[in-house]
Amino acid sequence: MxxxxxxxxxxxxxxxxxxxxxxxxxxxxxxxxxxxxxxxxxxxxxxxxxxxxxxxxxxxxxxxxxxxxxxxxxxxxxxxxxxxxxxxxxxxxxxxxxxxxxxxxxxxxxxxxxxxxxxxxxxxxxxxxxxxxxxxxxxxxxxxxxxxxxxxxxxxxxxxxxxxxxxxxxxxxxxxxxxxxxxxxxxxxxxxxxxxxxxxxxxxxxxxxxxxxxLANQASNALVAGQDPGRQGAGHPNIVPYQPFAAADQSIIIAVGNDRQFRKFAAILGRPEWADDPKFATNAARVAARGELVPMIETVVATQPAAHWLDRLEAAGVPAGPINGVTQALADPQAVHRxxxxxxxxxxxxxxxxxxxxxxxxxxxxxxxxxxxxxxxxxxxxxxxxxxxxxxxxxx
The missing domain is CATH 3.40.50.10540 (Crotonobetainyl-coa:carnitine coa-transferase; domain 1)
Known part of the structure; x- marks a missing residue:
């Protein structure tokens, strides 16, 4: 029933x-x-x-x-x-x-x-x-x-x-x-x-x-800050890095949700020192240093194809995924299974x-x-x- x-x-x-x-x-x-x-x-x-x-x-x-x-x-x-x-x-x-x-x-x-x-x-x-x-x-x-x-x-x-x-x-x-x-x-x-x-x-x-x-967190941001959040493009107003990055063959989404994930992410990129740098060690610091950190990440990600990064990020438990078209999304193995x-x-x-x-x-x-x-x-x-x-x- x-x-x-x-x-x-x-x-x-x-x-x-x-x-x-x-x-x-x-x-x-x-x-x-x-x-x-x-x-x-x-x-x-x-x-x-x-x-x-x-x-x-x-x-x-x-x-x-x-x-x-x-x-x-x-x-x-x-x-x-x-x-x-x-x-x-x-x-x-x-x-x-x-x-x-x-x-x-x-x-x-x-x-x-x-x-x-x-x-x-x-x-x-x-x-x-x-x-x-x-x-x-x-x-x-x-x-x-x-x-x-x-x-x-x-x-x-x-x-x-x-x-x-x-x-x-x-x-x-x-x-x-x-x-x-x-x-x-x-x-x-x-x-x-x-x-x-x-x-x-x-x-x-x-x-x-x-x-x-x-509007959820964006309305809350406006109420607390007293100003419009503005447009971030494909970025996130409260989390960094949390956006698309262009790999050597296609763009992928990398969504680092906390400091532990950022430490793993930095190691995968071959830049473990970033996680110990006070400018990047916490999410609040990374948001403040967005303009410096994001271009650095872009430079590294562009050196390898998407599969290289996605395989390593998945193995480490760092959220990431491809940017699918609608037909690709509907044909994805997970969509088929479900x-x-x-x-x-x-x-x-x-x-x-x-x-x-x-x-x-x-x-x-x-x-x-x-x-x-x-x-x-x-x-x-x-x-x-x-x-x-x-x-x-x-x-x-």
């Missing part, structure tokens, strides 16, 4: 933050019913190339990343009949997830107050760019904008003045993804509380709040990283075709009503 079996989730979200949360719930065993607009569906179905499938059945790879394990029904809840149907579904749901603009669902009677009045046990999770209140509440929230406004881009990229210097976004939509993870966590916490009290919850999650929270590259229903997917008691927490079904589970609506409609809704285009 998977942990969330018996939990029904009504997913009105689209794009990434909400779908990422509900995909995690599906991996953990929840029944996730994705409600999509007839004829169009989730925007990300069309965010290709690349595409999976052919002709009218093709779907963007983007959609596949965030929707495994779900069932799809196509309902136009912009109509009163469609909204009424979704309200009936919400009355039987344990969780509802949506990421519409603040107040956007109220005109359909699908807001938290309306649905929780009818179903007090409902856990209703709203995901927005800036939250349900505050001066920016009405603004749309996009990951790129949130990375910029939330400080992440000020920390990412090369320093100003260096070739290619300037703020840079992360290579994946981390504000969306972290928000999805926070949402899934909050939903499960609310379900645990409901088991004790019988009452559901209204969850308010903002991408902007999450972006600030996930089964992270999967094929479900003929669809290539990245697997869930969750394992509980040795069992993988992977949803057993691939991302659904638009409206593929329309017959499920027979639970809330008799056959005649369902036929009328389909004929009217309310249900796809």
């Amino acid at each position: 998977r942990p969330l079996e018996g939990i029904r989730v009504l997913d009105l979200s689209r794009v990434l933050a909400g779908p990422w949360a509900t995909q995690l719930l599906a991996d953990l065993g929840a029944e996730v019913i994705k409600v999509e607009k007839p004829g169009a569906g989730d925007d990300t179905r069309h965010w290709g190339p690349p595409w999976w499938g052919e002709g009218d059945e093709r779907v963007a790879a983007y959609f596949l990343a965030a929707n495994r394990g779900k069932r799809s029904v196509a309902i136009d809840f912009g109509t009163e009949a469609g909204a009424a149907l979704v309200r009936r579904m919400a009355a039987d749901a344990d969780v509802l997830v949506e990421n519409f603009k603040v107040g956007g669902l109220a005109r359909f009677g699908l807001d938290a107050a309306s649905l929780r009045a009818a179903n007090p046990r409902l856990v209703y999770a709203s995901i927005t760019g800036f939250g349900q209140d505050g001066p920016y509440a009405a603004r749309a929230g996009y990951d790129y904008i949130i990375q910029a406004m939330g400080g992440l881009m000020s920390l990412t990229g090369l320093p100003d003045g260096e070739p290619g210097g300037g703020p840079m976004r992360a290579g994946v939509a981390v504000a969306d993804l972290f928000t999805g993870m926070y949402a899934a966590n909050a939903i499960q916490a609310a379900l645990i509380r409901r088991a004790r009290t019988g009452e559901g919850a209204t969850i308010d999650l903002a991408l902007f709040d999450v972006q600030l929270a996930m 089964g992270m590259k999967r094929e479900v229903g003929g669809v290539p997917l990245v697997g869930s990283p969750l394992r509980i008691d040795g069992a993988r927490q992977d949803a057993p079904t691939p991302p659904p075709a638009l409206g593929a589970d329309g017959d499920l609506l027979g639970e809330w409609c008799d056959p005649d009503e369902l036929a009328r809704l389909r004929a009217a285009g309310v249900v796809g």
